[in-house]
Amino acid sequence: MSSVSSANGLAIDGLVSGLKTTDLINSLMSVEGVPQTLLKNKLTDTNAFISSLQTMNSLVQTLATKATDAAKATSLDVFGATSSSTGVTVTTSTGASVGSVGFIVGSTAAAHTGVTAAKSTWADAAGPITIVGADGKQTTVTPSSGSLDDAVSAINKAGAGVSATKVAAGTAADGTKLYRVQFTATKTGADGAFEVYRGTGADVTAGTASNVLGETGAAVVTQGRDASVTLWAGTAAAQTVTSATNTFSDLLPGVSVTVTQPTTDPVTVSVSQDATKAQAVASGLVDALNAVASYFSSNTAVTSTVSPTNGTTTTKAGTLTGDATTRDVMQRLTSTMSQPVNGKSPSSIGIVITKDGDFTFDADAFQKALSTDPQGTQAMLSAVAANVGAAASTASDKYTGSITTSITGQQSVAKDLTTQIDSWTDRLTARRATLQAQYSALETSLSKLQSQSSWLAGQLATQSS
Known part of the structure; x- marks a missing residue:
């Protein structure tokens, strides 16, 4: 016979009675804990339900965002640009429109450099040391010594728009190592040009300072220059446009042109509507709705599994099965996506509802509508997207959305269940302690009775002798 001590108290296994008291107490506690187990199971189901609602809500929010973008009156105004030269690249952004322009690249931008x-x-x-910029601004620094390293360090810390680098330049006749200091403007363009003088700003102004890049053996390697293009070259309307960088952002609205080399022949940059990108706006709306529908369908499906051991069939419902809120949201979204606009079906621009209630996107129908009636296609898409967006926002608004409200309600339920489970934990702990105390007292009483019995037996034996 033995006794077992635990952190929760003394558990006695039949020290006197021979009973397995630990097993008895565990069995009793198992029955006592049934309500808590039921609460835990309910909490697990509630948390799974909340997770499904949150995923559903996220998908509907994505749909709302795409619908808002597609509903804009210019949502199909997406453009692509091409260049007739490999030395010229072009990109489009907001504000671009159909058009083209021709020009000759006269020069590319360069950073002023000297050694x-x-x-x-x-x-x-x-x-x-005084650095004078193209605008006449003077910046004077004084190195801590006459060494090349200190001069380079002082110039780099001056913030004068010029960087300095020490470059190996062989050895002198006496074996001394020689170096050149290369100065480079930190930005390209004519405005980045500079001069370097030995002396103060006053010396430069007085004309008594020595021009470092004008000394014997020194040189201006690259003159800072702007990039330039000439529009309508060879005509009376010829016009040269310059840029401090190789990128021109104002040749056409919403179009950025970057040049990499001069050209002798005219370069043509053309901007046209990008039918592929426009199609992606409409198909993206359909894809977003189908993502919501697919998740809802998979989480409302009832599945059955057959046990390979005993052939028992187990049926399990999806986490959203029977939920009226998400069912109503799906019905509203489906209805608004298929709703006619001014008596015309969305299928006319490729948004097609199937007999199963799903949506498909007919790219050929969309492209045909876009090419024959671009304004009508835009109006149809904007109207459909506005309807869908309104329904999606009503469901997923972060404050008043129907799904959002349902999530908040279920989170309150989960919080209450957690509180009840914690309360049951305290109650069961106290109950276990009570049972342990009772069985301990039983063993103690039995021990006393056993001692009394032994004493009486001894007394009777003495009397008999």
Whole structure:
């Protein structure tokens, strides 16, 4: 016989009685805990229901977003651009429209660059260095010494729009290592041009400062320049447009042109409506609704499984089966997507409802409608999308949406269930302690009775002798 101690108290296994008290208590607690088990099962089901509602809500919100975009009066105004030259690339953005323009690329943008003569030190001692920009702005720095490294460091920290780099330039006759300092403007374009002087700003103004890039052996490697294109070249209307970078963002509205090399022949940039992108707007709306419908269908389906061991059939309903809120949302979305606009069916622009209530997108029908009646196609799509968007927003609004409200309600249910489960945990803990105390007292009483019995037996034996 034995006794077992636990963190929750003393569990006695029949020290005197021979009963398996731990097993008895566990059996009793199993019965006592049935209400809590039922609550836990209900909480699990509630959390699964909440998760399904949240997923459904997220899908409907995505549909609402796509519908809002598609409902815009310009949702099909998506354009693509082409260039007749590999040296010119073009992209479109908001505001683009159909059109074309021709031009000749005169030059590409370059950053002003210069190098000093080969030298081993910048100067014999620390002295001021003044950088003068194309706009005349002067920036003066004084290195901590006359070394090349200190001069380079001081210039790079000056914030004058110029970077400096020390570059190996061989060795002098006496074996001393020589270097050149390369100066490069931090931005391309003529406005990035600069000059470097030995001396203060006052010395530069007075004309007594020494131009570093004008010294013997120094040179301006690249003159800072703008990119340029000439529109309508060879005509009386010829016009040259410049850019500090190789990108021109104002040749056509909503069109960005980037040049990489000069051209001698005219380059033509053309902008036209991108039928593929326009189709994606309409088909994306259908895809978003089908995603909602597919999730709802899979989570309202009733499935049956047969046990391979005993052949028993188990039936399980989806987490959204019987939920009136999501069922009503699906009915509204389906109805608005298929609703005629001014007596005309959405199928006229490729939005087709099947006999099963699903939607498909007919790309050929859409492209035909877009090419023959672009304005009518836009109006139809905008109207359908507006209807669908309104229904989707009513269901998924983060404050007042019907699905959102249902989620909030179920979360309150889950919170209440959790509180009840916690309360039952405390109650069952107390009940277990009570049972352990009762059985411990039983063993103690039996032990006393056993001791008394032994004493009496001893007394009787003494009397008999």
